[in-house]
Amino acid sequence: MTKRTRQDSETPNIIESRDFQALFDSLAKQGYRLVGPMVREGVVIVDDIAQVSELPIGYVDEQEKGTYRLTHSSGSAFFGYGLGPHSWKKYLFPPRMRLWQAQRHNGSFAIAADDSTAQEVQPLALIGVRACELAALAIQDRVFMGDYPDPHYKAQRERLFIVAVNCIHPESTCFCTSMNTGPRATGGFDLALTEVLEADRHYLLTQVGSDAGAKVLEAVPHRPATREEKAAADTLISHAAEHIERSMNTRGLKELLPASSESPHWDAIAARCLACGNCTLVCPTCFCATVEDTTDLSGENAERWRLWDSCFTTEFSYVIGGSVRASVKSRYRQWLTHKLSTWVDQFGTLGCVGCGRCITWCPVEIDITEEVRAIQAQHATISDGAGRKKKDAHA
Amino acid sequence: MLTPVAQPPATRLHDPMLPSLHRVEHARWDTDDTFSLELARVDGATIPPFEPGQFNMLYVYGVGEIPISISGDPARRDMLVHTTRAVGTVTRAMSTLKVGDTLGVRGPFGTTWPVDAARGRxxxxxxxxxxxxxxxxxxxxxxxxxxxxxxxxxxxxxxxxxxxxxxxxxxxxxxxxxxxxxxxxxxxxxxxxxxxxxxxxxxxxxxxxxxxxxxxxxxxxxxxxxxxxxxxxxxxxxxxxxxSMERNMKCAIGLCGHCQYGPFFICKDGPVFPYRRVQHLLSKWEI
Missing domain, CATH: 3.40.50.80 (Nucleotide-binding domain of ferredoxin-NADP reductase (FNR) module)
Structure with a gap:
């Protein structure tokens, strides 16, 4: 499956909303397992999907610090909501995955690798991937396909079809513009859609990003977009960019955060942080995992599973003698410093894409953009103070 | 400055998460709470070459897996020696293994002591x-x-x-x-x-x-x-x-995140570090 990036100048196409199902059908016909957004238990999640009608049509959400509210409007938009708590990472880096099984016999045992071999990974089509999530995927690629490529991740990544959706309804918790990750999908997709919903028309402006994308599109009724249609879609995206409220200034953060390891502000955050780990679970780039070794009741069969883990637990840093990061302060510091500083040392990129999920899903309303700003402000005050003292000494 | 600690190519394993089976050839208590195991490969093959300072992940059937440094002679290819204290669930279970018992080994992993580079000093x-x-x-x-x-x-x-x-x-x-x-x-x-x-x-x-x-x-x-x-x-x-630094480890290949030490993954950037690289971290708590 070659992923040739196509020219941006290539004329986008129009899929009318009534023909959208044909895209699903075309993907299914080519052997893809389809996953996409749907409403479940009051939130938008991603799961297996076959019909356009399963999408959260007409749903809108409202997100703030520690708040997520999903409501059904009278609208008919397919993608009128923002990001839910699920990120796509669960398909490439499953929350629970068996690594191998062992059988005991004659006082010894034998180990067999699990069946997550490349041949058996089914091609997967992700429908509705936002620009920030494409950025998150690119970050996880660096994590999981580096020195020791993760076999499952690699196999699934090579069998991935991405239908991106440009964001036109950003949440108040979003800050993709300052992280240069959105709201427009600029690459890394097979097809990218911009949903345009006008009084009398509903269509998806469709940009082809790869040969695979072009092939899937062949079976979907479409026609080249007019200049007006393209302009309408562009306006919606620029409008979205203008409505991003939050921001993070990442300049100098790589040096500032480790240098601020003894800042009293970590104590201020720790006084609120519950160390619940929600932020790490909803984060589309967090990659920490633990392993669990189990046996069945007979003791004849043992398994090893890999599970998502969080650096917010005390067990995470446990060594003989106790946990290295016993205080909540040190655990929040580890998370934030990793995301915005040491991640760069490790993978040459920040570990944050500005999706805002950690802000929405924090039960005590800790906002990563505010905390970073507070540390920056503190640093600025200290530097200012030092500057003044020097001047005073001169005078 | 000495040449930087290197990771020998031998650590690039085919499936680095899959243990290979080893048999206990000798087991002895070194002190009241510390024991040594000598291990040979069940398939009779020689053990993979290792360098001083490297470690293996040792798996006790059904109990769990932990990182333990290699403490035997790197010139010997017939036997793998590990010395550890019986203090946790896995090491306690490991301490009850007898000659002939089987355990899983992944490795060797990590950086090495600069033994060759220290020549002439x-x-x-x-x-x-x-x-x-x-x-x-x-x-x-x-x-x-x-x-x-x-x-x-x-x-x-x-x-x-x-x-x-x-x-x-x-x-x-x-x-x-x-x-x-x-x-x-x-x-x-x-x-x-x-x-x-x-x-x-x-x-x-x-x-x-x-x-x-x-x-x-x-x-x-x-x-x-x-x-x-x-x-x-x-x-x-x-x-x-x-x-040589120690942290919790689950994978030993830089993926699980547990062994992070500032910008480093101790499993692959360490465990042996030039002091200059970690000096600024050593003076801090809870890193």
Missing amino acids: DVVIVAGGIGLAPLRPAMYRILAHREHYNRVVLLYGARTPGDVLYRKELEQWRAHFDLDVFVTVDRATGSWRGSVGLVTSLIGRAPFDPLNTAAMVCGPEVMMRFTTAELEKRGVKGDLIYV
Whole structure:
């Protein structure tokens, strides 16, 4: 499956909303397992999907610090909501995955690798991937396909079809513009859609990003977009960019955060942080995992599973003698410093894409953009103070 | 500065998460709570080559897996030796293994002591407690090529005389004319008439030329903090001091995130670090 990036100048196409199902059908016909957004238990999640009608049509959400509210409007938009708590990472880096099984016999045992071999990974089509999530995927690629490529991740990544959706309804918790990750999908997709919903028309402006994308599109009724249609879609995206409220200034953060390891502000955050780990679970780039070794009741069969883990637990840093990061302060510091500083040392990129999920899903309303700003402000005050003292000494 | 610690290509395994089966050939208690296992591959193959300072992930059937440094002679390809304290769930289960029992091994992983790069210099090895185990392969390698080094000094501190690891071997080494071995204990018990005090107290009076010394340090983090400071005080160049760090590890291949130490993954950027690379972290708590 070659992923040739196509020219941006290539004329986008129009899929009318009534023909959208044909895209699903075309993907299914080519052997893809389809996953996409749907409403479940009051939130938008991603799961297996076959019909356009399963999408959260007409749903809108409202997100703030520690708040997520999903409501059904009278609208008919397919993608009128923002990001839910699920990120796509669960398909490439499953929350629970068996690594191998062992059988005991004659006082010894034998180990067999699990069946997550490349041949058996089914091609997967992700429908509705936002620009920030494409950025998150690119970050996880660096994590999981580096020195020791993760076999499952690699196999699934090579069998991935991405239908991106440009964001036109950003949440108040979003800050993709300052992280240069959105709201427009600029690459890394097979097809990218911009949903345009006008009084009398509903269509998806469709940009082809790869040969695979072009092939899937062949079976979907479409026609080249007019200049007006393209302009309408562009306006919606620029409008979205203008409505991003939050921001993070990442300049100098790589040096500032480790240098601020003894800042009293970590104590201020720790006084609120519950160390619940929600932020790490909803984060589309967090990659920490633990392993669990189990046996069945007979003791004849043992398994090893890999599970998502969080650096917010005390067990995470446990060594003989106790946990290295016993205080909540040190655990929040580890998370934030990793995301915005040491991640760069490790993978040459920040570990944050500005999706805002950690802000929405924090039960005590800790906002990563505010905390970073507070540390920056503190640093600025200290530097200012030092500057003044020097001047005073001169005078 | 010495050449940076390198990761030998041997650690690039086909499926690095899949243990290979080993059989216990010998098992013995070194002290009341510390034991050594000698392991051979069940399939009869030679063990993969390792370098002093590297570690393996050892799996006890159905119980779990933990990182343990290799403490045998790197020249021996028939037997893998691991020394560990029975203090956690996995190590306690491991301590009950008998000759003929099977366990899983993944590795070797991680960076190595700069044993070859230290040629032409004095070598000072400072170990605290079980920290002697990962340094023993370095001793073996140095002793096998003794002519390439100037003075070789081993400074070892244990909690009590009963906790002194590899006691017979230490006594043998101490009898060498070309080796200086000093042992101290935190608390003297019974008939101990040797040195009492922290291992750091030995550094000031040990016979080596600080200006041409490579130092290798392994022990509890707080011990390494004070030892590195004492070595620098004596005049050993920070560039020539190496330490071995420990953190929780689940994968040993830089994916699980548990062993992060500032910007490093101890499993692949370590466990052996040039002191200069981690100096700024060693002085901080809860990193």
